[in-house]
Amino acid sequence: MSDNCGVANVYLRPQMHPELLQSLIDRTDFAQFRARFDEAVNAARTAKTLKPLRRIGANAFEVFMEMSVVADQETLVWFAAHAERGNIEITPTLISALRKITRSITQQSERRRFERVDSGTVVMQLQRVVQMSWFGSAGFRASDAFEIRRSVFRSPQERAFAKALALRFPGLRALPNYPLDQVADLDRLKALVGDDAWRYGFGCRLDALMVTPLEGDPVAAFELDSRAHDRPDVVKRDQWKNHLLSAARIPLFRLRSEDPSATSVDEWYSLLTDQVLDKIDCGERIRTRDVHTSLVPLYR
Numbered sequence: 001m002s003d004n005c006g007v008a009n010v011y012l013r014p015q016m017h018p019e020l021l022q023s024l025i026d027r028t029d030f031a032q033f034r035a036r037f038d039e040a041v042n043a044a045r046t047a048k049t050l051k052p053l054r055r056i057g058a059n060a061f062e063v064f065m066e067m068s069v070v071a072d073q074e075t076l077v078w079f080a081a082h083a084e085r086g087n088i089e090i091t092p093t094l095i096s097a098l099r100k101i102t103r104s105i106t107q108q109s110e111r112r113r114f115e116r117v118d119s120g121t122v123v124m125q126l127q128r129v130v131q132m133s134w135f136g137s138a139g140f141r142a143s144d145a146f147e148i149r150r151s152v153f154r155s156p157q158e159r160a161f162a163k164a165l166a167l168r169f170p171g172l173r174a175l176p177n178y179p180l181d182q183v184a185d186l187d188r189l190k191a192l193v194g195d196d197a198w199r200y201g202f203g204c205r206l207d208a209l210m211v212t213p214l215e216g217d218p219v220a221a222f223e224l225d226s227r228a229h230d231r232p233d234v235v236k237r238d239q240w241k242n243h244l245l246s247a248a249r250i251p252l253f254r255l256r257s258e259d260p261s262a263t264s265v266d267e268w269y270s271l272l273t274d275q276v277l278d279k280i281d282c283g284e285r286i287r288t289r290d291v292h293t294s295l296v297p298l299y300r
Contacts, residue, residue: 021033021056025059028063034075037056058091060079061094062091065098066097158208158224160264165268172219174208175210181204183218184248189244193243200241206221219251221250221253224257226256229256238254
Protein backbone atom coordinates (compact mmCIF):
# COMPACT_ATOMS: atom_id res chain seq x y z
CA MET A 1 0.00 0.00 0.00
CA SER A 2 1.16 3.53 -0.73
CA ASP A 3 1.53 6.09 2.01
CA ASN A 4 -1.45 8.06 0.74
CA CYS A 5 -3.65 5.19 1.91
CA GLY A 6 -2.92 6.38 5.45
CA VAL A 7 -5.81 5.44 7.64
CA ALA A 8 -7.12 2.91 5.11
CA ASN A 9 -4.17 0.65 5.94
CA VAL A 10 -5.65 0.22 9.41
CA TYR A 11 -9.06 -0.73 8.13
CA LEU A 12 -7.67 -3.32 5.73
CA ARG A 13 -6.04 -5.32 8.49
CA PRO A 14 -7.87 -8.66 8.58
CA GLN A 15 -8.84 -8.43 12.22
CA MET A 16 -10.36 -4.95 11.70
CA HIS A 17 -12.33 -5.53 8.53
CA PRO A 18 -15.98 -4.54 9.19
CA GLU A 19 -17.29 -7.46 7.13
CA LEU A 20 -15.32 -9.92 9.24
CA LEU A 21 -16.61 -8.46 12.51
CA GLN A 22 -20.17 -8.38 11.15
CA SER A 23 -19.96 -12.02 10.07
CA LEU A 24 -18.95 -12.97 13.60
CA ILE A 25 -21.96 -11.05 14.93
CA ASP A 26 -24.27 -12.83 12.46
CA ARG A 27 -22.94 -16.19 13.64
CA THR A 28 -23.22 -15.00 17.27
CA ASP A 29 -19.63 -16.11 17.71
CA PHE A 30 -18.91 -13.70 20.54
CA ALA A 31 -15.74 -15.46 21.62
CA GLN A 32 -14.09 -14.72 18.24
CA PHE A 33 -15.73 -11.31 18.06
CA ARG A 34 -14.24 -10.29 21.39
CA ALA A 35 -10.73 -11.24 20.29
CA ARG A 36 -11.01 -9.49 16.91
CA PHE A 37 -12.69 -6.42 18.38
CA ASP A 38 -9.98 -6.07 21.02
CA GLU A 39 -7.31 -6.20 18.30
CA ALA A 40 -9.19 -3.67 16.19
CA VAL A 41 -9.62 -1.23 19.08
CA ASN A 42 -5.96 -1.51 20.01
CA ALA A 43 -5.00 -0.83 16.39
CA ALA A 44 -7.26 2.21 16.04
CA ARG A 45 -5.19 5.35 16.51
CA THR A 46 -7.70 8.16 16.08
CA ALA A 47 -11.33 8.92 16.81
CA LYS A 48 -12.01 8.66 13.08
CA THR A 49 -10.76 5.10 12.91
CA LEU A 50 -12.62 4.19 16.10
CA LYS A 51 -15.97 5.57 14.94
CA PRO A 52 -17.04 2.63 12.71
CA LEU A 53 -15.84 0.21 15.39
CA ARG A 54 -18.07 1.92 17.96
CA ARG A 55 -21.09 1.32 15.69
CA ILE A 56 -20.14 -2.32 15.11
CA GLY A 57 -19.63 -2.77 18.85
CA ALA A 58 -23.10 -1.32 19.51
CA ASN A 59 -24.62 -3.72 16.97
CA ALA A 60 -22.88 -6.68 18.61
CA PHE A 61 -23.94 -5.55 22.08
CA GLU A 62 -27.57 -5.22 20.94
CA VAL A 63 -27.56 -8.72 19.41
CA PHE A 64 -26.02 -10.13 22.57
CA MET A 65 -28.66 -8.45 24.75
CA GLU A 66 -31.51 -9.64 22.51
CA MET A 67 -30.28 -13.20 23.01
CA SER A 68 -30.62 -12.66 26.80
CA VAL A 69 -27.41 -14.56 27.42
CA VAL A 70 -27.53 -13.64 31.09
CA ALA A 71 -25.50 -16.71 32.00
CA ASP A 72 -22.52 -15.46 29.97
CA GLN A 73 -21.46 -12.97 32.60
CA GLU A 74 -17.91 -12.77 31.24
CA THR A 75 -19.03 -11.47 27.83
CA LEU A 76 -21.53 -9.14 29.49
CA VAL A 77 -18.76 -7.61 31.61
CA TRP A 78 -16.54 -7.36 28.51
CA PHE A 79 -19.19 -5.38 26.60
CA ALA A 80 -19.86 -3.15 29.62
CA ALA A 81 -16.13 -2.41 30.02
CA HIS A 82 -15.77 -1.38 26.36
CA ALA A 83 -18.91 0.76 26.59
CA GLU A 84 -17.58 2.47 29.71
CA ARG A 85 -14.32 3.27 27.90
CA GLY A 86 -16.24 4.76 24.97
CA ASN A 87 -15.37 1.99 22.50
CA ILE A 88 -19.05 1.11 21.98
CA GLU A 89 -21.73 3.59 20.97
CA ILE A 90 -24.68 3.65 23.38
CA THR A 91 -27.80 3.69 21.20
CA PRO A 92 -31.45 4.07 22.33
CA THR A 93 -32.05 0.42 21.41
CA LEU A 94 -29.12 -0.62 23.55
CA ILE A 95 -30.31 1.47 26.51
CA SER A 96 -33.74 -0.20 26.30
CA ALA A 97 -32.15 -3.66 26.12
CA LEU A 98 -29.90 -2.85 29.08
CA ARG A 99 -32.88 -1.83 31.18
CA LYS A 100 -34.74 -5.01 30.24
CA ILE A 101 -31.89 -7.36 31.06
CA THR A 102 -31.08 -5.43 34.25
CA ARG A 103 -34.65 -6.04 35.42
CA SER A 104 -34.29 -9.71 34.46
CA ILE A 105 -31.06 -10.08 36.45
CA THR A 106 -32.64 -8.33 39.44
CA GLN A 107 -35.72 -10.56 39.31
CA GLN A 108 -33.60 -13.72 39.10
CA SER A 109 -31.55 -12.55 42.06
CA GLU A 110 -34.69 -11.80 44.08
CA ARG A 111 -36.24 -15.17 43.16
CA ARG A 112 -33.14 -16.94 44.44
CA ARG A 113 -33.28 -14.83 47.59
CA PHE A 114 -37.00 -15.49 48.08
CA GLU A 115 -36.44 -19.24 47.75
CA ARG A 116 -34.53 -19.03 51.02
CA VAL A 117 -37.25 -17.02 52.78
CA ASP A 118 -38.58 -18.62 55.92
CA SER A 119 -41.99 -17.16 56.61
CA GLY A 120 -41.34 -17.42 60.33
CA THR A 121 -38.13 -15.48 60.39
CA VAL A 122 -39.43 -11.95 60.01
CA VAL A 123 -42.75 -12.16 61.89
CA MET A 124 -42.28 -11.56 65.60
CA GLN A 125 -45.16 -12.19 67.94
CA LEU A 126 -44.88 -10.00 71.02
CA GLN A 127 -47.29 -9.74 73.91
CA ARG A 128 -47.64 -7.12 76.61
CA VAL A 129 -49.43 -7.80 79.90
CA VAL A 130 -50.74 -4.48 81.12
CA GLN A 131 -50.46 -3.89 84.86
CA MET A 132 -52.79 -0.90 85.04
CA SER A 133 -56.33 -0.07 83.98
CA TRP A 134 -58.54 2.96 83.63
CA PHE A 135 -62.19 3.36 82.68
CA GLY A 136 -63.86 5.76 80.30
CA SER A 137 -65.75 6.09 77.01
CA ALA A 138 -63.20 4.41 74.76
CA GLY A 139 -63.25 4.89 71.00
CA PHE A 140 -65.92 7.61 70.67
CA ARG A 141 -64.84 11.08 69.61
CA ALA A 142 -67.51 13.76 69.22
CA SER A 143 -65.37 15.59 66.68
CA ASP A 144 -65.61 12.58 64.36
CA ALA A 145 -69.38 12.29 64.71
CA PHE A 146 -70.07 15.64 63.04
CA GLU A 147 -67.32 15.67 60.42
CA ILE A 148 -66.82 13.95 57.07
CA ARG A 149 -63.09 13.95 57.49
CA ARG A 150 -61.59 11.44 59.89
CA SER A 151 -58.31 11.00 61.69
CA VAL A 152 -55.75 8.65 60.15
CA PHE A 153 -55.89 6.80 63.47
CA ARG A 154 -58.79 4.39 63.83
CA SER A 155 -58.54 4.12 67.62
CA PRO A 156 -56.90 5.78 70.61
CA GLN A 157 -54.62 2.71 70.78
CA GLU A 158 -53.22 3.46 67.31
CA ARG A 159 -52.66 7.08 68.23
CA ALA A 160 -50.80 6.17 71.44
CA PHE A 161 -48.69 3.58 69.62
CA ALA A 162 -47.73 6.01 66.84
CA LYS A 163 -46.61 8.55 69.42
CA ALA A 164 -44.52 5.89 71.17
CA LEU A 165 -42.90 4.94 67.85
CA ALA A 166 -42.02 8.57 67.15
CA LEU A 167 -40.48 8.95 70.61
CA ARG A 168 -38.59 5.63 70.56
CA PHE A 169 -37.30 5.97 66.95
CA PRO A 170 -36.94 9.74 66.32
CA GLY A 171 -34.64 9.14 63.32
CA LEU A 172 -37.35 7.21 61.45
CA ARG A 173 -40.88 8.07 60.37
CA ALA A 174 -44.02 6.23 61.51
CA LEU A 175 -46.97 6.00 59.09
CA PRO A 176 -50.35 4.73 60.39
CA ASN A 177 -52.78 2.52 58.42
CA TYR A 178 -50.49 2.32 55.41
CA PRO A 179 -51.43 0.30 52.29
CA LEU A 180 -49.16 -2.67 51.66
CA ASP A 181 -49.09 -2.23 47.88
CA GLN A 182 -47.31 1.11 48.40
CA VAL A 183 -44.22 -0.60 49.80
CA ALA A 184 -44.28 -4.01 48.07
CA ASP A 185 -44.57 -4.94 44.38
CA LEU A 186 -47.45 -7.39 44.69
CA ASP A 187 -47.24 -8.53 41.07
CA ARG A 188 -43.74 -9.85 41.74
CA LEU A 189 -44.91 -11.57 44.92
CA LYS A 190 -47.83 -13.43 43.31
CA ALA A 191 -45.84 -16.57 42.49
CA LEU A 192 -44.46 -16.67 46.03
CA VAL A 193 -47.59 -16.22 48.15
CA GLY A 194 -50.46 -17.75 46.17
CA ASP A 195 -53.60 -16.23 44.68
CA ASP A 196 -55.59 -15.76 47.92
CA ALA A 197 -52.85 -13.89 49.75
CA TRP A 198 -51.99 -11.92 46.59
CA ARG A 199 -55.58 -10.67 46.16
CA TYR A 200 -55.79 -9.84 49.86
CA GLY A 201 -52.61 -7.77 49.56
CA PHE A 202 -54.26 -5.11 47.38
CA GLY A 203 -56.64 -4.14 50.16
CA CYS A 204 -54.28 -4.83 53.03
CA ARG A 205 -53.28 -2.03 55.38
CA LEU A 206 -50.60 -2.08 58.04
CA ASP A 207 -51.48 -0.67 61.45
CA ALA A 208 -48.14 1.13 61.46
CA LEU A 209 -45.18 1.24 59.10
CA MET A 210 -41.78 2.63 59.99
CA VAL A 211 -39.73 4.05 57.08
CA THR A 212 -36.54 5.98 56.51
CA PRO A 213 -37.35 9.72 56.50
CA LEU A 214 -35.80 10.76 53.18
CA GLU A 215 -36.03 7.73 50.88
CA GLY A 216 -39.20 6.27 52.40
CA ASP A 217 -37.74 2.75 52.50
CA PRO A 218 -39.70 0.38 54.78
CA VAL A 219 -37.83 -0.70 57.90
CA ALA A 220 -40.50 -2.54 59.90
CA ALA A 221 -44.26 -3.04 60.06
CA PHE A 222 -46.42 -3.32 63.17
CA GLU A 223 -49.80 -4.94 63.83
CA LEU A 224 -51.74 -4.20 67.00
CA ASP A 225 -53.71 -7.40 67.59
CA SER A 226 -56.73 -7.83 69.84
CA ARG A 227 -59.11 -10.60 70.84
CA ALA A 228 -60.77 -10.21 67.44
CA HIS A 229 -57.66 -11.75 65.91
CA ASP A 230 -58.58 -15.07 67.54
CA ARG A 231 -61.51 -15.53 65.14
CA PRO A 232 -60.81 -18.12 62.40
CA ASP A 233 -61.50 -15.69 59.54
CA VAL A 234 -59.16 -13.08 61.02
CA VAL A 235 -56.50 -15.71 61.73
CA LYS A 236 -56.53 -16.62 58.02
CA ARG A 237 -56.08 -12.99 56.96
CA ASP A 238 -53.29 -12.59 59.50
CA GLN A 239 -51.53 -15.59 57.96
CA TRP A 240 -51.80 -14.01 54.50
CA LYS A 241 -50.38 -10.75 55.83
CA ASN A 242 -47.53 -12.61 57.56
CA HIS A 243 -46.68 -14.39 54.31
CA LEU A 244 -46.81 -11.20 52.24
CA LEU A 245 -44.57 -9.26 54.62
CA SER A 246 -42.15 -12.17 54.88
CA ALA A 247 -41.88 -12.55 51.09
CA ALA A 248 -41.33 -8.78 50.77
CA ARG A 249 -38.57 -9.01 53.41
CA ILE A 250 -40.25 -6.43 55.65
CA PRO A 251 -40.01 -7.43 59.35
CA LEU A 252 -43.44 -7.60 60.95
CA PHE A 253 -43.96 -7.15 64.68
CA ARG A 254 -47.30 -8.34 66.06
CA LEU A 255 -48.04 -6.72 69.41
CA ARG A 256 -50.96 -7.69 71.58
CA SER A 257 -52.08 -5.90 74.67
CA GLU A 258 -54.31 -7.63 77.19
CA ASP A 259 -56.28 -4.38 77.50
CA PRO A 260 -55.81 -2.07 74.48
CA SER A 261 -57.80 0.73 76.07
CA ALA A 262 -55.39 0.78 79.02
CA THR A 263 -52.10 0.75 77.08
CA SER A 264 -50.55 4.18 77.43
CA VAL A 265 -47.78 5.80 75.40
CA ASP A 266 -45.34 4.93 78.20
CA GLU A 267 -46.41 1.28 78.09
CA TRP A 268 -45.87 1.08 74.32
CA TYR A 269 -42.56 2.94 74.67
CA SER A 270 -41.39 0.42 77.26
CA LEU A 271 -42.40 -2.49 75.02
CA LEU A 272 -40.57 -1.01 72.02
CA THR A 273 -37.47 -0.55 74.13
CA ASP A 274 -37.50 -4.00 75.68
CA GLN A 275 -38.57 -6.19 72.77
CA VAL A 276 -38.26 -4.29 69.49
CA LEU A 277 -35.31 -1.89 69.63
CA ASP A 278 -32.57 -4.53 69.33
CA LYS A 279 -34.34 -6.15 66.34
CA ILE A 280 -34.55 -3.00 64.20
CA ASP A 281 -31.92 -2.95 61.45
CA CYS A 282 -32.10 -0.46 58.59
CA GLY A 283 -29.26 -2.25 56.79
CA GLU A 284 -29.52 -2.34 52.99
CA ARG A 285 -32.92 -0.66 53.02
CA ILE A 286 -31.16 2.71 53.12
CA ARG A 287 -29.95 3.20 49.53
CA THR A 288 -29.42 6.03 47.11
CA ARG A 289 -31.72 6.55 44.14
CA ASP A 290 -29.54 8.99 42.22
CA VAL A 291 -30.05 8.79 38.47
CA HIS A 292 -27.01 7.56 36.57
CA THR A 293 -26.63 8.60 32.92
CA SER A 294 -23.71 6.22 32.29
CA LEU A 295 -23.43 2.47 32.50
CA VAL A 296 -23.48 0.94 35.95
CA PRO A 297 -22.52 -2.64 36.93
CA LEU A 298 -25.24 -5.12 36.03
CA TYR A 299 -24.36 -7.60 38.74
CA ARG A 300 -22.34 -7.96 41.91
